Amino acid sequence: MNRLRNRLILIFAVATLAPLLVTAWISVTLLDRSFSLSSTKELDEVSTSLQKAGHELYQRACDSLKQDALAHQIPAQRFPAGARNQWPQPVQEFFSTTDAEAFVLAGNNGDRLDYLVRDGGDVRVYSTSLHGVQMQRLSEQYAHARLTVATDSSHDLRRGFFYTLFLLVALIWVVGLLALMYFAHRISKPIHQLTKGLSEVAAGHLDYRVSTARDDEIGVAIQAFNNMADELSRSQERLVYLTRLESWQALARKMAHEVKNSLTPIRLTMEEIAARQSGPFYEQAAQIVVDEVMSLERRVRAFSEFGSEPPVAPKTLDVNSLLEERISFLKAAHPEVNYSTRLAPDQPKAYADEDLVKGVLTNLLENAAQAVKPGGVILGVTSIDSGRIAIEVHDSGPGVNPQARSTLFEPTISFKRGGMGLGLSIARKSAVLSGGDILLVHGELGGAAFRVLLPAA
Numbered sequence: 001m002n003r004l005r006n007r008l009i010l011i012f013a014v015a016t017l018a019p020l021l022v023t024a025w026i027s028v029t030l031l032d033r034s035f036s037l038s039s040t041k042e043l044d045e046v047s048t049s050l051q052k053a054g055h056e057l058y059q060r061a062c063d064s065l066k067q068d069a070l071a072h073q074i075p076a077q078r079f080p081a082g083a084r085n086q087w088p089q090p091v092q093e094f095f096s097t098t099d100a101e102a103f104v105l106a107g108n109n110g111d112r113l114d115y116l117v118r119d120g121g122d123v124r125v126y127s128t129s130l131h132g133v134q135m136q137r138l139s140e141q142y143a144h145a146r147l148t149v150a151t152d153s154s155h156d157l158r159r160g161f162f163y164t165l166f167l168l169v170a171l172i173w174v175v176g177l178l179a180l181m182y183f184a185h186r187i188s189k190p191i192h193q194l195t196k197g198l199s200e201v202a203a204g205h206l207d208y209r210v211s212t213a214r215d216d217e218i219g220v221a222i223q224a225f226n227n228m229a230d231e232l233s234r235s236q237e238r239l240v241y242l243t244r245l246e247s248w249q250a251l252a253r254k255m256a257h258e259v260k261n262s263l264t265p266i267r268l269t270m271e272e273i274a275a276r277q278s279g280p281f282y283e284q285a286a287q288i289v290v291d292e293v294m295s296l297e298r299r300v301r302a303f304s305e306f307g308s309e310p311p312v313a314p315k316t317l318d319v320n321s322l323l324e325e326r327i328s329f330l331k332a333a334h335p336e337v338n339y340s341t342r343l344a345p346d347q348p349k350a351y352a353d354e355d356l357v358k359g360v361l362t363n364l365l366e367n368a369a370q371a372v373k374p375g376g377v378i379l380g381v382t383s384i385d386s387g388r389i390a391i392e393v394h395d396s397g398p399g400v401n402p403q404a405r406s407t408l409f410e411p412t413i414s415f416k417r418g419g420m421g422l423g424l425s426i427a428r429k430s431a432v433l434s435g436g437d438i439l440l441v442h443g444e445l446g447g448a449a450f451r452v453l454l455p456a457a
Helices: 002-036 039-070 081-086 089-095 135-155 157-202 217-276 280-307 319-331 354-371 423-433
Strands: 077-079 101-106 112-119 122-129 314-318 338-342 349-353 377-385 388-395 437-440 449-455
Touching: 002 157, 039 101, 039 112, 039 122, 039 135, 089 101, 089 112, 089 122, 157 217, 217 423, 217 437, 314 319, 314 354, 319 338, 319 354, 319 377, 319 388, 349 354, 349 449, 354 377, 354 388, 354 423, 354 449, 423 437, 423 449
Parallel strands: 338 377
Antiparallel strands: 077 122, 101 112, 112 122, 314 349, 377 388, 388 449, 437 449
16 A cells, blocks of 8 residues: 555655756756846956056056156156155155166055156156046055955855755755655555455454544545444344344244144143043142143244244334333333333434334333332433434343343243243344344443334434
């Protein structure tokens, strides 16, 4: 049954990988284009061009200033050696070197270019304006731009975003796969249990049940399987009982016929002997034999009735009224017994043979009355049990002997006064013929309790 789980996982993988890969490809493409539109690349190009342009401008300005100085086209500012302490800082720094000439940016943020030349111990300075171009500020901006480009290159944001995207996509897919595996296991496990239960029932193990706490469709299917197994078990039990009953009935009919054929001449002969012979001994002995023979004849008639198949005419029955009518009928015969009822409020209707049901209730109520002591209690209950009508008879007697439970509904010898040992057998037979059954249940009054199950109308 793991095939179902594996198929669900395979379907999930096929159904999600394709759109997942398409989504990842689109995301990567959009991110790549987004990074392509970033200003870092343009900043790198602009700063490089600016550096070249600034260098070219500075070189041309230096060459032009030097040519004008050599041609004496611009005046020079002389700094004599005697006033060296009053020289500006750039001039002092130039004089401290061994260079014969040097170019120095001066003015407001480097918008002026100075050409410094040694003249013995003096220093001549030629100056020209850069026409508003602030070379020092331009140099600082170029350095900042190069630092920004270098920092962006070291961080490699594109690779970081791509790795993060792939990691996030893979994590979401794995979490979805694990969740699917969990739910696939929850779905496949009860189906596996249900399949195993069907196999067990098919093998003849009708007592096998599948436990579940689910209330969804699978739980309903498992509950339906358990109900089916219960019904099959009850049907098998009824079938076995009816099969055994047929054997008992055949034996009962045969024995009743044979015994009846022997009892009749015995009774007639003893009556003839009592009529011809005089004396109290003959009369008493003949009467004893006749009484016992008549008792045996009653038992034979009971076995004959047990062996017969009564016609079944089912119809709609009001079980509340039927139970009350049977209790009212038996109250007069057992005034020492206290009867009570607990009837279903919705007036349940059964579909069964009225005479058979009356015979079943009469037998159960009569047995209960004989089991209780004077002042005992008999309770009649009606209810609906799993779509069937239930009629229960409880008594406060001693209950059923555990040793007799296994043969409770089988024909046996009764030691009760006037008992034939066939009452419960005939009662269950009538219930089964009506489409129901009789079960021994836990008594509410401490004694025996029987539940009659009948099909609902």
